[in-house]
Every structure is written in structure tokens, then in C-alpha cells.
Amino acid sequence: MFLNRDVISIIDFNPQELERLFDEADLMLRALEEGKHLKALEGYVMATAFFEPSTRTKMSFQTAMIRLGGSYIDLPPEEASSRAKGENLADTVRMLDSYADVIVIRHRVEGAARFAAEVATHPVINGGDGTRDHPTQAMIDLYTVRRLHGMINGLVYGVIGDLRYGRAARSFILGLSLFKPKKIYLISPPQLSCKREVIDFLNAKGVKYEEVYSLSEVVSELDVLYVTRIQRERFPDPLEFEKVKGSYKVSFDSLKNSKEKLSVLHPLPRVDELAYDLDNTAHARYFEQAKLGVPVRMALLKLVLKG
Amino acid sequence: MEKELRVSKIAEGTVIDHIDAGRALNVLKILGLSGSEGLTIAVVMNVPSKKLGKKDIVKVEGVELREDQVSKIALIAPSATINIVKNYEVVEKVKVNVPHVIEGLLKCVNPNCITSLPREPVKTKFKVLRVRPLNLICEYCGVELNQEDVITQLTGAKA
Ligand SMILES: [Zn+2]
Numbered sequence: 390m391f392l393n394r395d396v397i398s399i400i401d402f403n404p405q406e407l408e409r410l411f412d413e414a415d416l417m418l419r420a421l422e423e424g425k426h427l428k429a430l431e432g433y434v435m436a437t438a439f440f441e442p443s444t445r446t447k448m449s450f451q452t453a454m455i456r457l458g459g460s461y462i463d464l465p466p467e468e469a470s471s472r473a474k475g476e477n478l479a480d481t482v483r484m485l486d487s488y489a490d491v492i493v494i495r496h497r498v499e500g501a502a503r504f505a506a507e508v509a510t511h512p513v514i515n516g517g518d519g520t521r522d523h524p525t526q527a528m529i530d531l532y533t534v535r536r537l538h539g540m541i542n543g544l545v546y547g548v549i550g551d552l553r554y555g556r557a558a559r560s561f562i563l564g565l566s567l568f569k570p571k572k573i574y575l576i577s578p579p580q581l582s583c584k585r586e587v588i589d590f591l592n593a594k595g596v597k598y599e600e601v602y603s604l605s606e607v608v609s610e611l612d613v614l615y616v617t618r619i620q621r622e623r624f625p626d627p628l629e630f631e632k633v634k635g636s637y638k639v640s641f642d643s644l645k646n647s648k649e650k651l652s653v654l655h656p657l658p659r660v661d662e663l664a665y666d667l668d669n670t671a672h673a674r675y676f677e678q679a680k681l682g683v684p685v686r687m688a689l690l691k692l693v694l695k696g
Numbered sequence: 697m698e699k700e701l702r703v704s705k706i707a708e709g710t711v712i713d714h715i716d717a718g719r720a721l722n723v724l725k726i727l728g729l730s731g732s733e734g735l736t737i738a739v740v741m742n743v744p745s746k747k748l749g750k751k752d753i754v755k756v757e758g759v760e761l762r763e764d765q766v767s768k769i770a771l772i773a774p775s776a777t778i779n780i781v782k783n784y785e786v787v788e789k790v791k792v793n794v795p796h797v798i799e800g801l802l803k804c805v806n807p808n809c810i811t812s813l814p815r816e817p818v819k820t821k822f823k824v825l826r827v828r829p830l831n832l833i834c835e836y837c838g839v840e841l842n843q844e845d846v847i848t849q850l851t852g853a854k855a
Contacts, residue, residue, distance in 0.1 A: 477815040477817070478810075478813070478816055479817050479818070497808070498809065498810050498813065498836070499806065499808055499809050499810065499837035499838070500809055500810035500811065500835075503835070503836050504810045504811070504816065504818050504836060507818075519837070520808075521838060522839060560732075585840075586838050586840070588834055
């Protein structure tokens with residue numbers, strides 16, 4: 390069900406496939422905790438081509454590959470940026486395809502990973518394309534929820550921040566809608582609300598959701614709060630940004646009416662949308678979430694390369 | 697006999713019938729005809745039609761359509777029928793067909809879409825979400841096109 394498959398968007402997968410991936414991630418996590426040295430991907434080579442700067446996603450893929458006994462080659466960042474201007478993506482992908490068994494790509498242009506997958510003979514994993522998809526982040530986020538709450542279905546979710554241009558938030562919302570959440574609150578300023586295609590998808594899946602402007606009105610209902618950053622550049626008028634940014638900052642204070650078991654997640658890195666005073670509370674689950682990046686990517690690489 | 701037959705028959709050429717009312721001139725644009733070519737062209741607009749309520753008809757003497765022109769006509773007149781006339785008789789009649797995926801005919805309006813990059817060997821690909829009113833979605837970036845966008849692109853004219 391995963392062998393040789395491209396991983397372009399979270400909505401290319403169904404819940405059974407994702408649960409299968411998460412079961413595999415459980416095994417990987419246990420092996421990591423027990424300090425086992427795995428060899429499942431010995432002899433395999435992964436290429437990473439990040440045309441947009443990234444530390445976490447790239448290093449977590451590279452670590453995952455090494456932890457499975459495989460190796461990686463990396464398109465150097467300065468090479469990626471000069472290629473972004475000069476040589477076309479198709480030729481670069483063909484080159485990597487001739488060296489590696491799997492290609493992980495991140496690009497600022499929407500559809501770049503889908504196109505790379507059409508060009509490459511080996512599987513392509515999307516590490517983020519433009520404002521569109523970030524499927525492995527969504528896999529990690531959903532897996533984190535499953536570990537923390539024992540299930541993904543039946544919970545009340547809040548997703549706060551830039552729901553329009555943020556690919557992590559978008560992918561998480563799309564990923565949730567594959568399951569049966571009790572309700573999703575979409576919390577954003579009106580300029581950064583979900584794109585219509587995402588809303589259409591929620592409607593098509595019959596997911597209960599509500600678009601709201603402030604966290605305080607819904608915080609007491611939430612089981613999971615997914616926080617993302619609002620970027621200054623998204624606002625043509627800097628005054629507009631100054632006006633809204635405070636209301637989308639999540640702090641100890643803004644959670645005072647929340648359920649005791651509310652989990653706060655964040656794809657990291659954060660800027661100031663997530664206050665440091667949360668870090669030592671039981672709500673802060675984003676460091677655990679970040680730690681699950683490697684086992685989930687191990688599971689995915691193993692399933693894609695060996696089934 | 698329907699009223700449209702008041703317009704004289706053509707000897708050799710093409711009759712495009714069941715065009716959405718008001719779009720005959722767009723069809724001529726797609727065929728690259730302005731009238732200055734000297735060909736006999738009959739345009740009938742807004743005549744009653746059982747299927748469409750009202751419809752347009754275009755008859756062109758001495759012209760056979762290319763495949764890409766037929767595909768484009770389908771996108772602005774999805775019910776159109778194309779009749780090939782030889783010696784005053786209809787020798788072939790085809791209904792246009794809107795495919796599920798439209799490749800290479802249209803441009804994506806998102807400048808940050810992979811298909812908008814000049815150097816990439818990639819054809820645009822739009823999935824048809826709905827035929828009436830037309831609604832297409834770019835398979836690469838998710839941007840949607842509506843009927844107006846498509847008419848503007850195919851004819852260079854505002855809908
Ligand atoms: Zn596009």
C-alpha cells in the first residue's frame with residue numbers, strides 16, 4: 390500500500406493507510422528508545438533537494454534514513470538556490486533520480502513535488518511546496534494526536550493562525566478531515582481564513598467545523614489546539630498586522646479556561662505566537678511532537694522503499 | 697423545419713450547432729475568423745432551442761475544424777454539435793465532449809504554480825469539477841478557473 394508510492398499530499402492517503410503508517414512508527418519509536426541499530430534500509434540512498442531553506446524537515450529526514458542504516462545525498466543549499474534561478478527543476482530531478490532510490494523535495498512553487506514525481510522514476514516525497522502541501526508534517530501531527538489521546542476521531546480541534554497560506558495548518562486540517570473529528574474550529578483573522586478549496590473538502594467529507602475569529606470563545610471546548618505562525622509579510626498594511634497579532638498569540642493566560650487535558654501542538658519553529666510561559670505546563674506537547682518527526686519519517690521511508 | 701434554415705445551406709464546410717446563446721462570436725474567435733478572410737460565414741444568434749432554451753449557430757464555408765479547436769469549443773459551448781457538410785449534405789455529425797482532464801489548452805492563473813515557470817517541460821492539467829457553469833481546478837496548485845476565465849483565455853475577449 391506504500392511501496393514505491395509518491396507522497397505528495399496528505400489527502401492522497403486514507404485513514405487505514407495512515408494507521409498502518411502509525412503502527413510502523415510505533416515500532417520505530419520503540420526501537421529508537423531501546424537504542425537498537427536498525428538496518429532495514431541498508432544500501433539505500435535518499436536524495437534531499439531543498440530549494441527553500443529548512444533545517445528541521447531536512448535533518449529529520451536525513452536522521453531517519455541514517456537510523457535505518459541507509460545513507461543520503463544532499464543538493465547543497467547554494468546549488469539549490471542557483472538552480473532555482475538557472476537550470477530547470479526537471480533536469481535537477483532527473484539527475485537526483487539517477488543517483489538515489491527516493492527523493493525528498495521542498496520548493497517554493499506550488500505543484501513542484503507533483504511535477505517532480507512525474508519526472509522521476511523513483512518515489513518522491515513532498516517536503517513542502519509553496520503554500521500548498523506538507524504531507525509528512527501532517528502525518529507527524531496526526532500521529533502525535535494518536536499517541537497523546539489514543540485516537541484521532543471524536544476530538545474537538547482548534548487550528549489557529551495563518552490557515553490561508555500556511556501549508557502545515559492546511560495539511561493538518563485536510564489530514565483531520567480524513568478522520569472523524571467531533572469538530573474543528575478554524576481560528577484566524579478573516580484575511581487568513583481557509584481557502585475555499587479546503588472548506589469545500591471539509592464539506593465534501595461531512596466534517597463539522599466552524600470559522601471563528603478568537604480563541605477565547607472556543608478554548609474551553611478544545612482537546613487539541615494546533616498553533617501556527619502569522620507572518621507579517623501576509624499583511625499589505627503593517628498596522629493591520631500589529632492589530633491582529635496579539636489576539637493570535639497563545640499563552641498560559643489564554644488557556645486558563647481550557648480542559649485540563651488540552652494538548653497544544655505547533656509544527657515549530659515558533660516565533661512569538663506561542664509564549665514561553667506555556668513550555669513548562671502539561672498543555673505543551675510540541676516538543677514531544679517534534680521528537681516524533683524522526684520515527685514517522687523512518688516509518689514512511691521504510692514503507693515506501695520496502696513495503 | 698426549424699427557423700434557422702432560413703439561413704442558406706452551405707456546400708462544403710462546417711456547421712456548429714447548439715452553441716450556448718451569445719457565444720457564437722467567441723466560437724468564431726476560436727476558429728481565428730474575423731470575416732476579413734473572404735469565407736462565407738453565417739452566424740445565427742439567440743434562436744429558440746429545445747435543449748438550451750436559446751442557442752447560437754455558426755456556419756462556415758470551406759473550413760474543417762482542427763482537433764484543438766474542437767476541444768476549445770467544448771469548453772465554451774459544451775452542448776455544441778459539429779456537422780461536416782459535403783455537397784450540401786451533412787456527412788458527419790459529432791457532439792463535442794468535455795474531457796475529465798484538460799491538458800495543455802489553458803494557462804494556470806497562479807504565477808507561483810509550477811506550470812507558470814517558463815523553463816519547465818510541464819503541460820497544464822485541469823480537472824473538470826463541473827461543466828455547467830464551468831469550473832476547473834489546476835492539478836498542480838489547486839487554483840480554480842471559471843467560465844469567464846476560460847472564455848477570456850481562449851478568445852482574448854471578456855466574457
Ligand atoms: Zn496551477
